[in-house]
Amino acid sequence: MKFSIITATLNNVRDIKATIDSVLSQNYADIEYIIVDGGSTDGSENIIADAAAEHPDIIRAVTLPANGVYNAINHGINLATGDVIGLLHGNDRFTEVDILTLVALAMKDEAIDVVFGDVYFVKPGTGKVVRRYSAHGFTRDRLLTLFAPPHPTLFVRREVYERYGLYKEDYVTAADFEYIARILGKEKLNYKYIPVEMVEMTDGGMSTTFRHRLLTNPREKARGLRENGMKFSLLGVIRRYFSLIFLRK
Numbered sequence: 001m002k003f004s005i006i007t008a009t010l011n012n013v014r015d016i017k018a019t020i021d022s023v024l025s026q027n028y029a030d031i032e033y034i035i036v037d038g039g040s041t042d043g044s045e046n047i048i049a050d051a052a053a054e055h056p057d058i059i060r061a062v063t064l065p066a067n068g069v070y071n072a073i074n075h076g077i078n079l080a081t082g083d084v085i086g087l088l089h090g091n092d093r094f095t096e097v098d099i100l101t102l103v104a105l106a107m108k109d110e111a112i113d114v115v116f117g118d119v120y121f122v123k124p125g126t127g128k129v130v131r132r133y134s135a136h137g138f139t140r141d142r143l144l145t146l147f148a149p150p151h152p153t154l155f156v157r158r159e160v161y162e163r164y165g166l167y168k169e170d171y172v173t174a175a176d177f178e179y180i181a182r183i184l185g186k187e188k189l190n191y192k193y194i195p196v197e198m199v200e201m202t203d204g205g206m207s208t209t210f211r212h213r214l215l216t217n218p219r220e221k222a223r224g225l226r227e228n229g230m231k232f233s234l235l236g237v238i239r240r241y242f243s244l245i246f247l248r249k
Contacts, residue, residue: 001104002030004082004158008072009090010038013047014124015202020051022093024058028100033059034076038066044090070167070175077161086155091202092119099198103155106192113157113189116149117198130203135193143185144232146221151176152199160189171224173217178224186228 005023009016023033033055035048045063052061064075069089077085084107088094106115118134135149142148154176164183167175183189222232 001084001107002032002082003028003100003104003155004032004034004076004080004085005088005100006073006076006080006085007033007035007088007090008038008069008076009035009040009044009048010066010069010072011040011042011044012090013040013042013044015091015093016044017047017051018093019088019090020047020059023088024051024055025097026094026100027097028104030082031058031100032080032082034079035059035061036072036076037061037063038072039063068169070169070171074166074169077158077166080158083158084155085158085161087152088199089152089201092152093200095197095200099196102194102196102198106194107155107157109192111190112192113160114184114191115155115194116191117153117194117196119150119152119199119201120197121201121203124202124204132197134195136195138193140185140188143181143225144230146177146218146232148177148180149193150199151180152201154180156183171220174220174224177217177221178227181224181228181230185225185230 007019020035023031035052037045037048048061052059060079062075062079064072073087084103103115106112116135118132118136120132121130122128123130133150135153138147138149160183164187167179169175171178184191225232
């Protein structure tokens with residue numbers, strides 16, 4: 001089983017080396033690493049070029065005009081030759097060296113199309129954990145409450161992209177949710193949850209800004225449900241956030 005890991009990045013000089021190193025340090029042998037850079041000018045382009053020159057058998061670096069993260073991801077998917085595709089954004093890192101090994105073990109079951117796990121967020125520059133996001137308890141019905149597995153832990157068989165299409169590029173922050181709603185909600189593909197924190201994310205990305213979390217993201221998620229024949233549950237959303245705020249230990 002071959003993995004294609006795709007990193008879409010733009011001006012992430014602070015984090016990109018750690019992202020690359022976390023892929024190269026995986027103890028799984030059959031990896032293709034595609035880095036799609038949107039035309040960085042902060043020095044991260046040099047880090048990427050150096051890594052690609054040092055590991056030409058693993059890394060394929062591509063530079064595109066900046067046209068949104070989902071455009072970059074789609075470009076990477078179109079280039080991918082692996083059996084399974086994972087997406088590791090330019091300011092994220094795999095938490096352990098055996099993450100791909102764990103996913104490969106889960107996907108030995110040919111009935112499983114999608115695998116995912118958990119993430120945690122760290123404060124930029126300090127590494128202090130500021131919050132965690134777990135896919136524990138995910139079911140298809142919970143999509144109706146706008147709850148989905150964390151995107152950077154999503155591993156999908158390449159044939160799924162070939163059959164059901166790529167990410168919709170007219171979304172700002174929630175094309176990942178729409179895609180998950182499409183393949184797990186509408187198409188009901190088989191999935192497996194691994195209860196492991198697979199990815200460390202740097203807090204402060206576009207989707208975590210107050211305006212996008214409060215306005216853009218929920219609105220786009222509701223649209224993603226509608227486009228896949230589902231309707232979000234306002235009561236379910238209220239109950240979910242109530243439990244997060246008042247019932248968490």
